[in-house]
Amino acid sequence: MSTPNWLYANPKPCSHLSDYKLRHGLSGYTKLNTCLRASPSGRLSVRIEQEEVMRCGFGLESSGCGERRRLLMCLVCGSLMCSNHSVLHVQAQSGHGVTVDVERSELYCSLCCDQVYDPEFDRVLMCKHVGVKPRNGARNGGVETGKMRFCKRRRLGLDLGLSRSEKQLGFVKDLRAKSCFPFGLRGLNNLGNTCFMNSVLQALLHAPPLRNYFLGDRHNREKCRKISLEKLCLPCDVDAIFTAVYSGDRTPYSPAQFLYSWWQHSSNLATYEQQDAHEFFISMLDLIHEKETKESCDLSKDSGECTCVAHGAFSGLLRSDVTCATCGFTSTTYDPCVDISLDLDTVRRTSTNKSAKSNEGGSTSTLSGCLDLFTKPEKLGSDQKLYCQSCDGMRESLKQMSIRRLPAVLCLHIKRFEHSHIRKMSRKVDRHVQFPFSLDMSPYLSSSIVRNRFGNRIYAFEGDEAEVSTEYDVFAVVNHSGMLESGHYVTYLRLRSQWYKCDDAWVTEVDERVVRASQCYLVYYVQRAFHHAASEDLGCLPMSPHRDTFQPIAGCC
Amino acid sequence: MVHPAEDNLSHTQLSSNVFEDLLESIIVDVASECHRIARLGLERNLEEEEEELRLSALARAGVADSGNSSEANNKYVVDIFGQTHPPVANELFDCMNCGRSVAAGRFAPHLEKW
Numbered sequence: 001m002s003t004p005n006w007l008y009a010n011p012k013p014c015s016h017l018s019d020y021k022l023r024h025g026l027s028g029y030t031k032l033n034t035c036l037r038a039s040p041s042g043r044l045s046v047r048i049e050q051e052e053v054m055r056c057g058f059g060l061e062s063s064g065c066g067e068r069r070r071l072l073m074c075l076v077c078g079s080l081m082c083s084n085h086s087v088l089h090v091q092a093q094s095g096h097g098v099t100v101d102v103e104r105s106e107l108y109c110s111l112c113c114d115q116v117y118d119p120e121f122d123r124v125l126m127c128k129h130v131g132v133k134p135r136n137g138a139r140n141g142g143v144e145t146g147k148m149r150f151c152k153r154r155r156l157g158l159d160l161g162l163s164r165s166e167k168q169l170g171f172v173k174d175l176r177a178k179s180c181f182p183f184g185l186r187g188l189n190n191l192g193n194t195c196f197m198n199s200v201l202q203a204l205l206h207a208p209p210l211r212n213y214f215l216g217d218r219h220n221r222e223k224c225r226k227i228s229l230e231k232l233c234l235p236c237d238v239d240a241i242f243t244a245v246y247s248g249d250r251t252p253y254s255p256a257q258f259l260y261s262w263w264q265h266s267s268n269l270a271t272y273e274q275q276d277a278h279e280f281f282i283s284m285l286d287l288i289h290e291k292e293t294k295e296s297c298d299l300s301k302d303s304g305e306c307t308c309v310a311h312g313a314f315s316g317l318l319r320s321d322v323t324c325a326t327c328g329f330t331s332t333t334y335d336p337c338v339d340i341s342l343d344l345d346t347v348r349r350t351s352t353n354k355s356a357k358s359n360e361g362g363s364t365s366t367l368s369g370c371l372d373l374f375t376k377p378e379k380l381g382s383d384q385k386l387y388c389q390s391c392d393g394m395r396e397s398l399k400q401m402s403i404r405r406l407p408a409v410l411c412l413h414i415k416r417f418e419h420s421h422i423r424k425m426s427r428k429v430d431r432h433v434q435f436p437f438s439l440d441m442s443p444y445l446s447s448s449i450v451r452n453r454f455g456n457r458i459y460a461f462e463g464d465e466a467e468v469s470t471e472y473d474v475f476a477v478v479n480h481s482g483m484l485e486s487g488h489y490v491t492y493l494r495l496r497s498q499w500y501k502c503d504d505a506w507v508t509e510v511d512e513r514v515v516r517a518s519q520c521y522l523v524y525y526v527q528r529a530f531h532h533a534a535s536e537d538l539g540c541l542p543m544s545p546h547r548d549t550f551q552p553i554a555g556c557c
Numbered sequence: 558m559v560h561p562a563e564d565n566l567s568h569t570q571l572s573s574n575v576f577e578d579l580l581e582s583i584i585v586d587v588a589s590e591c592h593r594i595a596r597l598g599l600e601r602n603l604e605e606e607e608e609e610l611r612l613s614a615l616a617r618a619g620v621a622d623s624g625n626s627s628e629a630n631n632k633y634v635v636d637i638f639g640q641t642h643p644p645v646a647n648e649l650f651d652c653m654n655c656g657r658s659v660a661a662g663r664f665a666p667h668l669e670k671w
Contacts, residue, residue: 008598009598104586117593191661192667254650456593505636507636517613517616517617
């Protein structure tokens, strides 16, 4: 298997390593492999059975120098030495400069006095990980070797609707009216504590896959009415909202029919009370999925990947690895998800905090901190022992989450509302969470997490796909302000590099600093490829020869 | 194998040696890992992350200074289209259930009664 050259900077071997390889090839590596033992944490170390404690043997025959720290093993003759004596060793025996750090299984060149890297060395070591068999012979380590059903490569985007069907795009006719503002920008009336709904709708109205789908007439209301047996169809109501909001009419729209429809479908949430925007978001995706999959009786649904518009846009795959703390056997499961809910990380004190006068005590968390926490190995308590196949018993374990497959649109949910069932109390955490406008998700991918677990060896881990795009750009932020019970939701939208605040019926322009300083609750990111395609698409409307008509200019109409 | 050099060390010195061994091991662990990550080009793009953090800190400081009340519900503002709206939306439409004419801002409580 070839090493993924695009991923690792190809480390040039030093001349000593090259000479060693010419002379000995892989024989030293494979011999070393027989002495390696993996600890439960996954680290490979050299173990010489006869010796309880390994020491530097350099010097006097009977006792040697005795140093125990930082031992190196010569890859030519196998002698064990401390780093000082390894220098003397290579002087005495030329060609014996390449050694291995016995604790960490890293190549060390005694002549360069530096750690060196060789893809073939890493590959030989990885065979040790992958080949280790627990007592009952099952595979180990969480490193799949292609046996797992490989998910079909996702088509980027829903491959539709970028061709504009003119009948749907009413704004083409209404070009005179406020045409300098971006399309799809329209206030939504609050129908009575419905800001939770309005805020999420604003974000979804600008999620490129959804927008392309509905504006591309992929859910045709007339056809639906004819073939559908039910009177109510949530996707139809969503389609109606899209049409209205993108029509060019700028007076606030009342999503009454949608509210009615949604309440009919989810009676448990149908109360005149402030709801949670995140719950509403999940509920809406579920209902769209239900309706869409009902209509198309596609038997190939069993292939595991749902292609309805909701899942096509938001669905990703999470990987969960549970490792036995006793033997290191790892079992892996995959679960689909439509968003990622993040616990708040511990506060990060930055130097600028001293000057910031904030009534929240100047403390700030970061989104990457929350994501790090999400993918951090978590020790499950001794009251949460899990069954280990290899040990054939209940053992304490370590759990680690990672992202196997990223969605086209990534919704990150900051868990600000803590509900305590014991004390029947809920509280809101007001702490500011810093979030970037451009986010690279590669450190949280399963391939990165698993690679890190195995010491970042140069190896083609499963899931290393060159075409996977991990860069995301923010396009909507749903914000919650105020108390738990009586708070208010607003959405910040980024359209063509300008930020807008959508506060129910009121749409205003805001500076990006306001958005950065806001208290985010739901942050919506879209894959960079989509983002560029999106801004291209809306920009190149047929009519105007001069593109600057579509630059948002405040108050020009 | 009893090592001559450690024969006559006191308890404190032995503990001290063990501590030093552990400390050195930990330090080399971190150094080795970071060396590999740096040499193989697996580092996270720290400059970009630092830049985002800096912009965020600036933004927060700026907002605190100017006493920006963007979070406050100032419902008497003019929107970008030059429109003003009453705090309670007064657009009228007919209820799907009873057919009565309802103001938008009171639609939800009205609907709830059904």
